[in-house]
């Protein structure tokens with residue numbers, strides 16, 4: 001299903017020009033991006049049926065737009081017990097999910113002594129050790145394929161997680177150091193230093209971990225800085241070939257956050273950025289825009305060269321953007337089909353990674369095979385099963 005990648009992507013200078021394209025140039029941009037996508041996956045648009053497991057919402061960072069992270073004792077802070085994790089995972093499996101998406105704050109044990117004690121009481125040294133145990137538990141008990149998003153990972157931490165994850169993820173978000181300044185999105189966020197996140201991407205490449213990353217638009221970066229982030233991702237992927245997917249995610253203003261009154265990117269701006277991302281990345285990488293962050297008009301993004309809608313949960317809300325419901329899978333299928341495409345279910349590792357040896361740990365790959373057809377996507381009679 002996937003052709004040998006040939007396109008090398010546009011230059012940074014061309015991307016700087018196109019990221020501000022309008023009128024006829026914008027239409028041409030959408031057509032070029034669509035042609036590249038068609039050369040990769042034709043009319044097939046994928047999604048992953050997943051269950052969302054917010055292992056802990058404690059975090060040592062303080063991003064200006066975040067409502068996920070909580071302070072211990074504020075009434076909403078919570079670290080899931082193994083029993084809770086398993087209950088959610090089993091509900092997901094019963095609803096036909098095949099991916100367990102673990103989302104959690106970054107290194108909370110470095111900020112909160114009471115959370116450190118919580119870990120110590122259970123004989124755990126770190127959140128990553130707990131995460132590893134929960135990924136293993138979920139895979140062994142339910143067969144769901146774990147995909148963990150625990151933030152920045154050292155090489156050693158990645159080695160801990162690799163055997164129990166089909167793939168790992170961490171949004172680069174931005175390559176702009178300007179956003180670390182006081183009043184900006186990543187002030188007091190040691191894990192949002194772009195160089196630190198780029199090192200994590202390289203660690204994943206060196207270890208051969210299929211990896212999901214992407215950019216977050218509208219958090220104070222300039223259009224050119226979006227291009228810089230995408231080019232940085234491309235450069236790392238050229239070296240290791242492990243970036244299975246790039247997400248172009250739009251910022252949503254949430255009440256109660258420092259960024260509550262910030263303007264959100266328009267759907268047109270998101271589409272233009274996605275199309276430029278496709279031209280930068282060429283036909284080598286899967287490109288996603290989450291459908292639940294743009295009410296009603298998300299099908300429009302299909303004309304900007306994307307080929308994936310990401311993880312869709314039939315049982316749990318999007319804990320990072322809880323106010324934005326995921327579209328029903330039936331509705332997503334109908335919107336995709338109305339635009340002239342076909343929706344297919346994929347696993348937490350894309351076909352090009354799950355079908356070749358050496359990327360996904362063998363036990364997980366064996367588990368995955370039972371769901372797949374010859375294209376590496378979920379067989380149509382196993383969708384939702």
Ligand code: SF4
Nearest residue numbers: 059061062063066069
């Ligand atoms: S966005 Fe992520 S890293 Fe930033 S505060 Fe929220 S949970 Fe922590």
